[in-house]
Amino acid sequence: MLKTMSTYFVRTLREDPADAEVASHKLLVRAGYVRRAAPGIYTWMPLGLRTLRKVAQVVREEMDAIGCDEVEFPALLPAEPYQATNRWEEYGDNLFRLKDRRDNDYLLAPTHEEMFTLLVKDLYSSYKDLPSMLYQIQTKYRDEARPRAGIIRGREFCMKDAYSFDVDDEGLDRSYELQRQAYQKIFSRLGLPFVICQAMSGAMGGSRSEEFLFPCDIGEDTFVVSDGGYAANAEAVTTVAPETKPYDDIPAAEMRYTPDAHTIASLVEYSNANFPREDGREWTAADTLKAFMVAAIHPDGHREVILVGVPGDRDVDMKRLEASLGLEVEMATEEDLKAYPSIVPGFTGPTCAGPDHPDRVVGEDGTISGSPRSLVDPRVVEGTEWIAGAGKEGHHLYHLVAGRDFRVDGTIEAAEIVDGDPAPDGSGPLRTARGIEIGHIFQLGRKYAKALDLKVLDQNGKSQVVTMGSYGIGVSRVMAALAEANHDDKGLAWPVNIAPFHVYVASMGKSEEGLNAARAIAEELSERGVDVLFDDRKKVSAGVKFADAELLGMPYAIVVGRGLADGLVEVRGRRSGDKQDVAVGDVVELVAGYVGE
Amino acid sequence: MLKTMSTYFVRTLREDPADAEVASHKLLVRAGYVRRAAPGIYTWMPLGLRTLRKVAQVVREEMDAIGCDEVEFPALLPAEPYQATNRWEEYGDNLFRLKDRRDNDYLLAPTHEEMFTLLVKDLYSSYKDLPSMLYQIQTKYRDEARPRAGIIRGREFCMKDAYSFDVDDEGLDRSYELQRQAYQKIFSRLGLPFVICQAMSGAMGGSRSEEFLFPCDIGEDTFVVSDGGYAANAEAVTTVAPETKPYDDIPAAEMRYTPDAHTIASLVEYSNANFPREDGREWTAADTLKAFMVAAIHPDGHREVILVGVPGDRDVDMKRLEASLGLEVEMATEEDLKAYPSIVPGFTGPTCAGPDHPDRVVGEDGTISGSPRSLVDPRVVEGTEWIAGAGKEGHHLYHLVAGRDFRVDGTIEAAEIVDGDPAPDGSGPLRTARGIEIGHIFQLGRKYAKALDLKVLDQNGKSQVVTMGSYGIGVSRVMAALAEANHDDKGLAWPVNIAPFHVYVASMGKSEEGLNAARAIAEELSERGVDVLFDDRKKVSAGVKFADAELLGMPYAIVVGRGLADGLVEVRGRRSGDKQDVAVGDVVELVAGYVGE
Missing domain, CATH: 3.30.930.10 (Bira Bifunctional Protein; Domain 2)
Structure with missing residues (x-):
């Protein structure tokens, strides 16, 4: 049935909704496509x-x-199957749970x-x-x-x-x-x-x-x-790890006094000022190894403290870290670290933990205790040289060589990805x-x-x-x-196959003749199977009708205006912006062809 | 796309589901249309x-x-609008209520x-x-x-x-x-x-x-x-009330001893044995007025005791009574009746309550107390004569005339409707x-x-x-x-416009030739827009296929069998039971015509 703007349940809004930040949200509400019923819950x-x-x-x-x-499954479901797979618990607060009149547990799936x-x-x-x-x-x-x-x-x-x-x-x-x-x-x-x-x-x-x-x-x-x-x-x-390097020429590791070097930036500055490299190259953050102490939360609630080491020019990406471990991760708290005196916040390095640490105890069943696991970025391969915390307040180790001066429990994908990093499949730099x-x-x-x-x-x-x-x-x-993909600053601009209506037909003047001509076009198109929204409003200005047409976003508009005296109507393409004058007798055929009906 | 029984997600069941009593429930489950997920909750x-x-x-x-x-509104809704109309409370246990992660009240509408x-x-x-x-x-x-x-x-x-x-x-x-x-x-x-x-x-x-x-x-x-x-x-x-009657000839009301007449049946029997009518007509239950003491529960929780009087040949229909009062109603308890000494269970009549009762107190604001309201069937019009409880253990009143010997607070539609009662619009007896x-x-x-x-x-x-x-x-x-409307003892039998598929096409033999012929017919029909379910199962007997076709209930079946050698296939009408042999070349045209495609 032909839908007419005078009766159709749509009201466009001039103002963006107060809670809307993105274009699709603003436009879908303003153009009357959806309406908020509660936080995150919308009426269609x-x-x-x-x-x-x-x-x-x-x-x-x-x-x-x-x-x-x-x-089609019910949305309201008994808890038992979800308890069997443990998702009843795992979903946490994300699951809507309820009870029925017999006090049985149900959920909204x-x-x-x-x-x-x-x-x-x-x-x-x-x-x-x-x-x-x-x-x-x-x-x-x-x-x-x-x-x-x-x-x-x-x-x-x-x-x-x-x-x-x-x-x-x-x-x-x-x-x-x-x-x-x-x-x-x-x-x-x-x-x-x-x-x-x-x-x-x-x-x-x-x-x-x-x-x-x-x-x-x-x-x-x-x-x-x-x-x-x-x-x-x-x-x-996955990080592209470099080849291992020979390290015969690297001097022995040396502990140096680095007061106030609590951050990578201050460590780099202090190092360049006090311990310049012999070959004249400046120290950079990439020369340092940053150690994060985290607590990985196991399903049984156990908080496992782990030392995570990444090159000092990168941050840890907590999502990557969690995905790698398959566990939820938090920064370790003072409480977590109490059991590990070798960890000195601000001055921790790979020698403060790991398999070679004197505190490490390996149980008969392989369980590790005493010293935390040490997991480092895959770039920390044998032979790479680092400045890292010494495990002593105010001190760092220089010329610390992976594989020579420390070993780790394994590698981990925890460092953030940075534009320019190589794709793992060799297809070029990442962005x-x-x-x-x-x-x-x-x-x-x-x-x-x-x-x-x-x-x-x-x-x-x-x-x-x-x-x-x-x-x-x-x-x-x-x-x-x-x-998001189909809009401009005036409104929505749907492609034909998902637009709610294919064509918006409007008479812009106030004459009965114009309105009747527009209605005849709308009805003829509608009979041919084209989805038509007919703007039959009499007391609405041309300006408002144009603005509504653009906001609502139908792919084509047929505008009956002054040209009618010469037997012409205007056809507008919402997406192309094209306008053309078409003879009244040809417009149905033309537009039906555009929309494939 | 053509759906084939070998891959389509349907399995027919031989046994009725244990919890099913009605045909539609049995058949929709057995034919694989719906499946129970929880009590009253079904998977489509x-x-x-x-x-x-x-x-x-x-x-x-x-x-x-x-x-x-x-x-389309959300199913999950905030409680506030339903609290504003009081339905949040009124719906009682019928409403699924839940809380979200912020402890806000929600409901499933x-x-x-x-x-x-x-x-x-x-x-x-x-x-x-x-x-x-x-x-x-x-x-x-x-x-x-x-x-x-x-x-x-x-x-x-x-x-x-x-x-x-x-x-x-x-x-x-x-x-x-x-x-x-x-x-x-x-x-x-x-x-x-x-x-x-x-x-x-x-x-x-x-x-x-x-x-x-x-x-x-x-x-x-x-x-x-x-x-x-x-x-x-x-x-x-609504009850058709008789005209009021003159009652000049009716003797004065008289209290008689009616021991053990606790029921209408025993009252009638005792009356005929001991107090036969002068004109020889037997007393019947319709001559008695039965009084029910009920408690109507007002929205504020107040239990109002009411005397409801109906002719003794009818029961009270609690649903009618509740609908008439617009209140929930229970039978009055001993506790409810304690305040009303005039009510003598088993021997209560219209003189035990109502506006004329000496216990009645009418407050300045019109509120009634002391004696319960008395509401009687509309047939109890002025001049009608009744036998009714006397408000005294073991006694009934005879020749009790409405309007002469008692008045009531009003009439009420509480009596059950009985086959033969007149329709209120005069259109004949009701059934x-x-x-x-x-x-x-x-x-x-x-x-x-x-x-x-x-x-x-x-x-x-x-x-x-x-x-x-x-x-x-x-x-x-x-x-x-x-x-329910479209089945027989073999299964469902849908009309064309709601059947999931219009036609069931099957090859009954095991020959490749038969299967190919059936497939060609199925595909040709499908291309014409007919919804076809093609039974391409190879290791299933003709008996099972016939039984499935009848259980599933598509309006037409095309059966490719032995007649194929003579160029014939069988077309069956599920609803008419008709069978006809049709030339292979004609069957698509014929059946497409039947289903209107």
Whole structure:
């Protein structure tokens, strides 16, 4: 049915909402697409709902095309399956929990791994039933600490989550590849630029893990790219370690008095002033080895103190450190350090901990105590020379050589990535960029199937744990990303295939004749299957109508104005900015052709 | 894309689910349409989801056709708006309540009156913005004490709720009529028989209220109908009161000793044995007036004791009584009655309470105390003669005449409706029937607009409270009703417009030739836009395929069997039971015509 502005439930706003910082948030609210109901919880207005449905339909079609069957799980779920996989606890405050009238525990599902696993277990029992792929497009809940940027990070949101079920790893690889290709098609059809980033599979236990990011300055996710095509999450980047070096010519390590050199900057300054290098090169931060004392929190609550060493010209990236350890990490507190007298804050170095430290005790079962583990950046290879804390107030060690003067418990990816770092695949220097995560595919492996006992009989009649993949797209977030990608300072500017309406038809004058001509065009287009929004408002000025048309963002506008006297109407392309005068008799055919109807 | 049984996520079950009592529940689970996730909470399997969507689409199209705009509210909502209307408390245990990480109160919405009201208040301010109608098709939550019959009464369910907003009562009447007509179209298009029943508007405060019921023996709702077209909820039926009668010839009331006449039956028997009527007619239960002592619970918790009198041949219908009073009602307890010594359980009559009772005290503000209110069936008109309890152990009063020997505080619709009672509109005798409530339309009036301060300026610049209507359809319940209406003992039998697939194509033999012929037919139909489910399973017997085809319930089946040698395939109509042999070359055209593609 033809929708008319005089009755359609849309009101544009002149002011940006007070809590909005990013363009998509501002415009989607101002143009009447969404409206805030509570922090991170939005109402879909008619325009927004139409757009969301079109985005979801593209996702649905590509899932169907790879033989992925659509189901829909409840959002309200009993706690038991999530307790079985421990996610009931692990999710912490992010999980909305509630009780029913019989005092049973329920949750609002953040994702549905458990339920998909149990459903397949319920109905399938043989390798002949596999492979299988299932998905849903459904409302999800996460009690985010900081809901942000409108529908980009909400507490109630629309997500497509798909899962694959295979009897062996090769099958999982095939399913993963099918989904990966479907994702590329989806984002291509939506016209949304994307980068496929290697991601950490992390605690989930599988092997391959990739994120689809829409590159965008307001994105929350940092990733790195090279000109040669490498892209990865900062967490997933591996450091290119240099070759080990001979160190025969390096003088013996020497402890020097470095009063007040509590920072790398002051250490470098003091060193250049008091201990200049013989070859005249200045000392730089890169010559120093910075030691961070952190506490890694194990699942049982144990706080393990660790010495993390990185070149002094880099900071520790806590996210990379946490991803590497697979544990939550905090800076070590005074309390944490009480047990380790060798650690002297401000003057700690690799000789203060590690396998060679006299306090180190290795138990019969291999457990380490006495001296903390020492983990250093992969660039700290044998033969590299460093200035580092001496473990004595006001002192540093010079000419400290890795492998000669200290050994470590291992390397760790903890240093921040800096523009210019080499890509691990040799594809050139890296640069950091920001993006919005719009999709994530990863190999779950057998974690959920094991926890919930999903097995099938293989060809030999042997029971096999099923291996799974998980494939998510934030559908409502993708719509926000599309708004980020398709707007200017006047408003939204949707591509045809996701615009809520294809064409905005308006009469700019106040004459009945103009209004009737506009209505005839709108009705004719509508009958041809074109989605038309007809601005039939009589007491609204041309200026307001133009501004609304640009704010609302339909790809084409047909404007009936003074040219009507000469049999002409104007056709405007919202995205191209083109304007052309077209004969009234030709406009329907022309615009229907533009929108493909 | 063509869906094939070998890969499609459907498994039929031979056994009825243990908790299922009604046909739709059994069949929808056995045929793999839905699956229980928790009590009253269901997962939509691929077949069920397709069917639900088709039902929802019919509802959507008819809402759109009357200019009702679609929105979608969150399911997770802050408590404040529901506290403002008092529903946060009133909903009691039926409301799922929870807290977020900041300890704020939230709920899972059972309906969205508050949110719609606030949204319109947010955007509209003038009579020129009205009338407006909005709807959503959305997941709702009610923590039912007794979830029942699968998706007929669930705790998470899909509902269409629409609301109208008008500046005056005439506008509300117009909006109500538009929705009423749309409802008739919806259920007609779905092919679902329905009865429009007058319902109590009850505590909601509006005037018109009608329920759409699907007449069905397993329905939870009782309603009454007459051959002349009257239909109403039992609660909404008004009793046809007889004319008042002269009572000059009736002897004076007389107290008689009636030992052991604690029940109406024993009273009648004792009366006929000991006090036969002079004209020889037997006493019957209809000659007695039964008094029930009940406690009506007021919103402030006060338990008001009331004497309810009904003819002795009828029971009190507690639902009717509660609806009439607009209060929750319990039988009065000994404790309740302690304050009223005139009430003698088993021997209470209308002279034990009411306005003429010596214990009655009327306060200056009109409040009543001392003697309970006495409310009687409308049939107890002036001049009617009764046998009733005398308020003295072992005694009844005979020849007790209403208006002469006792007066009451008022009449009340509390007696059960009995088959043969006259319809209030004179359209003939009533009979009771059962049904499933599939829709409810009612005039909310200004209750929510007042509570949430939704006002607009009228033509004179005066602020007016908006008047609202509320229009619901239980979409998932309608699907269950459709399954009740469309099945036989072998399985489901969907009409074309809501069947998940139009046609089931199967090859019954094991030959490659048969399979290929069936596949070619399936693909050709699919390309023509027909929804086809292709049974390509190779190791499944013809018997199982036939049984599955009948259980799954697609309207047409094309069976490739032995006739293929003669160039024939069989076309079966699931609903008609017809079978016909059709030339292979003609079958696509024929069946595409049947399904309208």
